Amino acid sequence: MSRLIAVGDIHGQYQMLVELMAKVQPDETDQLVFLGDYIDRGSASSAVLDWLISFRRRYPQSVFLRGNHEQMLLDAVAAVKHKSEVGNNFFLDFMNLQTGGLPSAVYSFVACGGLETLKSYVNTEADVNICDMLQQIPSEHLEFIQQLPFFYQLKQFFFVHAGVDPKDLTGEKNDNQAFLWERRPLWKKAKNWDKVVVHGHTPVREPYVDGLEINIDTGAGYGSCLTACNVLNGKIWQSCT
Numbered sequence: 001m002s003r004l005i006a007v008g009d010i011h012g013q014y015q016m017l018v019e020l021m022a023k024v025q026p027d028e029t030d031q032l033v034f035l036g037d038y039i040d041r042g043s044a045s046s047a048v049l050d051w052l053i054s055f056r057r058r059y060p061q062s063v064f065l066r067g068n069h070e071q072m073l074l075d076a077v078a079a080v081k082h083k084s085e086v087g088n089n090f091f092l093d094f095m096n097l098q099t100g101g102l103p104s105a106v107y108s109f110v111a112c113g114g115l116e117t118l119k120s121y122v123n124t125e126a127d128v129n130i131c132d133m134l135q136q137i138p139s140e141h142l143e144f145i146q147q148l149p150f151f152y153q154l155k156q157f158f159f160v161h162a163g164v165d166p167k168d169l170t171g172e173k174n175d176n177q178a179f180l181w182e183r184r185p186l187w188k189k190a191k192n193w194d195k196v197v198v199h200g201h202t203p204v205r206e207p208y209v210d211g212l213e214i215n216i217d218t219g220a221g222y223g224s225c226l227t228a229c230n231v232l233n234g235k236i237w238q239s240c241t
Contacts, residue, residue: 001029001030001031001061002029002030003026003029003030003031003230003232004030004031004033004154004155004157004230004231004232005024005026005030005031005032005033005228005229005230005231006032006033006034006035006159006198006214006216006228006229006231007020007032007033007034007035007216007226007227007228008035008200008216008217008218008220008226008227008228009035009036009037009067009200009201009203009217009220009221009226010034010037010038010042010048010220010226011037011038011039011040011041011042011045011069011113011220011221012038012039012040012041012042012043012044012045012048012113012116012117012120012221013042013044013048013220013221013226014042014044014047014048014051015044016220016225016226016239016240016241017048017051017226017239018051019239020226020227020228020237020238020239023237023238023239024228024237026059028059028061030059031061031062031063031154032055032059032062032063032228033062033063033065033152033159033198034052034062034063034064034065035065035067035159035160035161035198035199035200035201035216035217036064036065036066036067036068036069036070036148036161036200036201037067037068037069037070037161037200037201037217037221038052038064038067038069038070039069039070039073039114039117040069040072040073040109040112040113040114040116040117040221041113041116041221041222042116042220042221043116043119043120044120045116045117045120046117046120046121046141047120049141049144049145052064052144053140053141053144056144063149063152063159064144064148065148065149065150065151065152065159065160065161066145066148066149066150066161066179066180067161067162067180067200067201068161068162068180068181068201069112069113069114070145070148071180072105072108072109072112072114073109073114073117073137073145074142074145074146075105075108075109076103076105076106076108076109076110076114076134077134077135077137077142078105079103079104079105079106080103080106080131080134080135082103083103083131102130102131103131106130106131106134110130113221115130118130118133118134118137121133121136121137121138122136150171150176150179150180151164151171151179153195156194156195156196157195157196157198157231158187158195158196158197158198159198159199160179160197160198160199161179161180161199161200161201162178162179162180162181162182162183162199162200162201162202163178163179163181163182163183163184163185163186163187163197163199163201164178164179164182164186164187164197165178165182165186165187166186166187166189166190166193181201182201183201183202185197185212185213187212188212188213193212195212196211196212196213196214196231197212197213197214198214198216198229198231199213199214199215199216199217200215200216200217201217202215202217203217203218203219203221203222203224204217204218204219205218205219205224206218207227207229207236209229209234214229214231216228216229218238223241224240224241225238225239225240225241226238226239226240
């Protein structure tokens, strides 16, 4: 392995991803770790997932982590399936009225940029039921997302989408919530913590690097920059709008 490269939150920005990889020029001697949040907000989530699946076939040593947006998509798909299996249910119908008629997991997904993801699958200007749109996501994409791990450790580096709770290093106590959602650097307060946590999730203007943390979410989901970093030497690549 000549380079160990982390890639920040992509958020459906396919063109940024292509341009970034043209600068990185990965090869078989590299290992790339993608930090999650491949979908939502940007207009080309479907194309991003196609690209990632193809990249994994070409470079099987690559690692793809799960972000909170991938988890929200899985939760939304599961909620739609559950709704169809349960059928009419007074309590569920009442709760759905509080979220515009949608199951709460679907509402949360859509409210956090998921509608852009769904539109990348459905090529129509007509009104389409959101629950129906969720059922049109290809099984290959859902299977890819379902297989994503929550963290990856190599050498002195701990790769994760959001953060790490030193009291729950496997995620079993709190259902992986820190890996998906945590914004506080909890690990920095832990005694004897000696790993560099490489993450995204919390947007920063410029890549943030110190002795225990590398944050490379530089706001691609909001039209700013997509960032990659060779964590072995600190080299940065960016693609910006």
